Amino acid sequence: MNKKKIFTSLLVKDISRFRKVDTNIYLLILRYFITSSAFRSMFFHRLLSLNLVNNKVLRKIITAFGWLLTEIEIPSTSNVGGGLFIPHPKCIIINRRCIIGENVTIAQGVTIGGNIFKEKNGRESPIIENNVLIGAGAKILGPVTVGENSIIGANAVVIKDIPKNSVAVGIPAKVVKQVNEPYPDLIKKNYSL
Numbered sequence: 380m381n382k383k384k385i386f387t388s389l390l391v392k393d394i395s396r397f398r399k400v401d402t403n404i405y406l407l408i409l410r411y412f413i414t415s416s417a418f419r420s421m422f423f424h425r426l427l428s429l430n431l432v433n434n435k436v437l438r439k440i441i442t443a444f445g446w447l448l449t450e451i452e453i454p455s456t457s458n459v460g461g462g463l464f465i466p467h468p469k470c471i472i473i474n475r476r477c478i479i480g481e482n483v484t485i486a487q488g489v490t491i492g493g494n495i496f497k498e499k500n501g502r503e504s505p506i507i508e509n510n511v512l513i514g515a516g517a518k519i520l521g522p523v524t525v526g527e528n529s530i531i532g533a534n535a536v537v538i539k540d541i542p543k544n545s546v547a548v549g550i551p552a553k554v555v556k557q558v559n560e561p562y563p564d565l566i567k568k569n570y571s572l
């Protein structure tokens with residue numbers, strides 16, 4: 380698949396978290412670009428991370444413009460899968476070397492950050508696997524992995540790996556229960572997107 384097709388397919392996955400993609404995709408992209416700051420920041424991120432813009436000055440202008448228009452910092456070097464859903468896009472910071480899987484949900488005030496004091500195998504930033512929900516204000520720090528389908532409670536601070544299908548809360552975050560149904564499936568069912 381060429382880069383432009385990958386770009387469009389990632390944006391389709393992003394929009395699929397808001398609604399059914401049942402009409403002209405380019406009109407939907409334009410609509411969400413105008414109306415959603417979370418979508419705008421994903422648009423800029425995907426444009427730069429797929430190297431669809433190579434001119435250095437233009438890249439810097441797009442980055443600066445993106446930061447001006449949104450309150451989300453997603454560097455082009457971070458690796459973000461399709462379907463990222465940010466319901467309230469305020470004060471969200473993502474590390475430049477972080478890896479985020481598909482259909483992840485990030486609430487307001489979340490930091491997914493590096494910890495250079497804890498470098499592990501040359502990695503100092505988190506890996507967030509598919510379908511994870513990160514609650515409001517949570518901080519995920521250092522070379523930890525949050526396993527697929529897991530839920531991180533509001534204001535938790537994650538500094539150790541969280542196994543898949545776990546609900547983890549508190550400081551430092553500890554697993555308190557198991558996930559019955561992954562969050563993306565739950566919202567799809569309840570809101571019939």
Ligand SMILES: CC(C)(COP(=O)(O)OP(=O)(O)OC[C@H]1O[C@@H](n2cnc3c(N)ncnc32)[C@H](O)[C@@H]1OP(=O)(O)O)[C@@H](O)C(=O)NCCC(=O)NCCS
Pocket residue numbers: 467486513514515530531532533534535546547548549555556
């Ligand atoms: C983590 C979370 C999903 C757990 O919800 P739940 O499955 O209904 O779990 P429960 O309420 O049964 O809580 C299980 C235990 O964890 C504790 N707990 C739940 N959320 C917690 C949190 N954020 N911080 C600390 N402890 C928490 C509960 O007190 C309970 O402890 P207990 O068994 O000792 O009484 C939920 O509390 C949460 O934080 N969701 C984030 C939602 C969010 O950020 N929304 C933003 C929308 S704008």
